[in-house]
Amino acid sequence: MPVADEVLVARALEGDVVAFEELVVRYQRPVYAVCYRMLGQKEDAEDLAQEVFLTVYEKLNYFDLARVFAPWLYRIAVNCCLSRLRKNRKVVFVNFDDGIYTEPDIASGHQDNPVLALERLEQKEAIEQSLMELPDSYRMVLVLRYQLDLTNQEIASMLGITRENVEVRIHRARKALRKVLASPTRGGWSYELPASH
């Protein structure tokens, strides 16, 4: 059985850097996934994920060892994401990599049926794009629910909102996404969402 996260935190607090590295390895993917889903760019997401782990390290002594580590880590990740998004809105970035477009490997996943593969790829792109068009608070709820597999209750306590509020946000966000999936023409669906708060 692997060593519990909280034991690793206790070791890290005693100066065991390897223990902290183990925590980074354990959680790098989910944290990066959240960052990517929120920011939509690989470089930004990696940079932010690093910032999350640095913040975690700096604030490790505030972690209550009697509690579970993962929700605490995700809460920091959520805060870092929201803070970065607020900052990004004030600055306009020019992405120099935009011109370098690599053709997605459609055939690799579905060698037998390239039409299906193309359809799926288009669908994923549509989902990804639609997610990015959602208000931050709605997108965050969806990411926590489906990428991190957290319960509505866990999300509620993480974001400091009620569980009912989480349910409403998920329902509205999914309703909006469904319209995109149902009609590839994408007709003004983002206007049907209430304003983010």
Place this chain on the structure above:
Amino acid sequence: MNCQQVTKLLERYDEGELPTQISTQVESHLHHCAGCQTMLRLVEKERVSLQSTDDIPALNPDFAQGVMSRISVTPRPKLYPLVPVWVEWTRRYPTLLGAAAVILLFLFPLIGQPTINNEFVPPTQQAAKKVAAVNQMQNVPYNATILPLTETSDENSYRDETLRPLDPSRSLQAKVITGSSALPSSPSTPTAALATGNAATDQTDDTQVIAPTVVPSYIPTGYTLDKIEITSGNQVIVSYQTSKDQPTAPLIINIVPELSNKKLMLEKDTTTRTDQPVIKAEDNVKPPVLATSVRSLTEPTKVAPVVGSCGGYNYLITSNIPLESQEMENLSRSLELR
């Protein structure tokens, strides 16, 4: 159910979150409604897409190394928050400090010389200090005797203590017997009558049983109670498993004077709205959750627990009596509930 009602429930139906009765109603509607079936397929497709991570570009393989190299130039976190909360506040709001100083200046003649203790004391040390203070205050010589943990509530059962597995329906008891002031004084080296109770049997008149009991009254959804242990390090450890098959943080409690004769109850944490259980003691006594003792899970300390009582006070006496493995087994019983 009509289509409109069913459509509203499809997400929860797809994720298996509906109560059985409603789920059956939805199912029966789906059997004869092609439109809702199409909608369900769409909902499923959408969920799968949301859960998918295929479109996320691969993480740089050197990511962890990158983090660690940045951490190498970051100051190491301290074991406890170095700066007490009030110091942080005064740093953040210096005017607050000024205002407080002015108020204190005016109140000074009224309240006398204030004593401000700047030193941050970890909880374990606080408990130890308290014990020492009570000890000194009472100034009563004592002789503490430990008996093995036992499943019975019979106060005299220590005489025929045997190594029987504990009955899950009964609560664990740490039985401790203290001597009276008539006994020889030995505050620095409490005597331990391990497994036999020989020293205590003659002193039954002054017997006081301190029984921190653990009652699993609440098991959160998705959690399975793994085991409850009372370790030789004066701790109660409650371990859980979750349905997600992830390791969970065990609840660790230090047996301190305030907990003597109190029932410990596992309850749902109503403050954070999570399913994580918390431990509460009866009469609203807050059990000190020990933060630094996680390591003791893997490396149990071979030190006898001594909970003492004298002059109406129950308190903890730390002792350095090393124990043999058999004695450890006597003292640290596991309650397997699986």
